[in-house]
Amino acid sequence: MEIFVRAIPTATVKKHGSTYLFMKPALKTVLVTGGAGFLGSHFCEFLLAKGYRVICMDNLITGSTTNIQHLTSHKQFRFVKHDVTQHISVAEEIHYILHFASPASPIDYLKLPIQTLKVGALGTHNALGLAKAKKAVFMLSSTSEVYGDPLVSPQKESYWGNVNPIGPRGVYDEAKRFAEALTMAYHRVHKIPVRIARIFNTYGPRMRKDDGRAIPNFITQALANKAVTVYGDGSQTRSFSYVADEIDGLYRLMLSDVNEPVNIGNPQELTLLEIAQQIVALTKSKSKITFAPLPVDDPKVRKPDITLAQQKLGWKPTTTLEEGLQKTIAFFQQQHAKNPLH
Ligand code: NAD
C-alpha cells in the first residue's frame, strides 16, 4: 500500500516498507531580540519570507508593535514582550539568536544611559547564555561606534578605535565594545558559533521621525519646509546604508562561518551638509539649512572598509543614496498623510 501525505515542493521522502511519507523539513527558528525596532522588524520580515520561524522579543523601550503589526497574522511569527536584561526563557528549539536589542539613536541612548549599558552587558550575557543552552548560532548587532571618533579612515575591522569611555556617547560605545568582548569570550570558552556585525549608519522606512538621527530629522524638517538643522559646520562625514542592503549583508553573515567582526555598511562617504542639501533637493523643499552646535564627541569621519564582507560574504551594497532616500521620503510622506497632526 502506498500512502501519500501531502506533496510539498521541498519535501524529503522517507521509505518505511512500502509506505512513502513526504515530510516537510523542520523549520529553523530564529529569536530576534529588539525585533520590534527599525532593523529588527525588517530582519523578522525578511526571515519569514525566507521560510524561517521567528520569535520576536522586545520590551518596546524604543521600538513599537506598529513595526510588526503586519507580521502578527503570519503563522510562523510570535511576539514576546520581554526585557532581555532579565533571564530569557524559551521552551522550544532555537537555531539562531540575533541580538538586536539596544537603544540605537544618540538621543535614545543619551536619555536611557543605564538601560543602554544594561542591555549591552546583561542583555548580551543572557542572550549568549541562551545560545549556549540551545546550541544556537549567536549574532551580535555591533556598531561602527566601536571605532569612536576614528583616527584612521576608512575603518577596517582591525582598527581598535578611539572611544571616550566617560563621555555621553560612551554608554553606547562601551556597551557594544563589552558585548563584542563577551561574544568572543563565549566563542573561545564555550565554542559557540558567533557572528559580530559592525553596522554602520543605516536608514530607511520605519525609522521614527523623532529618533533624532540625521536622516529622519532632515526629511521631517524638509517636508514641513522648516529649518534643516545641520550640527557643527556640516563637514563631519557619515556613510549611510539603505536598510534592504544592510539586511542582505546581515543575513549573509548569519549564514557564514565568520566568527570575527565584519563591517556591514556602505562605503559611500558624504559630509552631513551634502546629505542635508540632497534631502532638501529631493523633497523640493523651501527649507533653509541652519547650523546648530555639534554634540559632544560627535565623530568627525566614518567610512567602512568592506573588503572583508566582499571577500567572505560576497556582499556589497547596491542601492544608491538617491534611491534609498526616495523610498525613505515616501515612507515619511505616508506617515504624515496618515497622521497629519504629528
Ligand atoms: P531601534 O531602537 O529601532 O531598535 C532597538 C530595539 O531594541 C527596540 O525595539 C527596543 O525596544 C529594543 N530593546 C531595547 N532594549 C531592550 C531590552 N532590554 N529588552 C528587549 N528589547 C529591548 O534601533 P535600530 O536602529 O533598529 O538598532 C537595532 C540594533 O542595531 C541595535 O543593537 C543597534 O545598536 C544596532 N545598530 C543600528 C544602527 C543603525 O544605523 N540603525 C547602526 C549600528 C548598530
Ligand code: UDP
Ligand atoms: N546631525 C545633524 N543634524 C541633525 C541630526 C544629526 O547634523 O538634525 C549630525 C550628527 O551631529 C552627526 C550625524 O548627523 O554628525 C549623524 O548623526 P546620527 O544621529 O544620525 O548618527 P551618529 O552617526 O551620530 O550615531
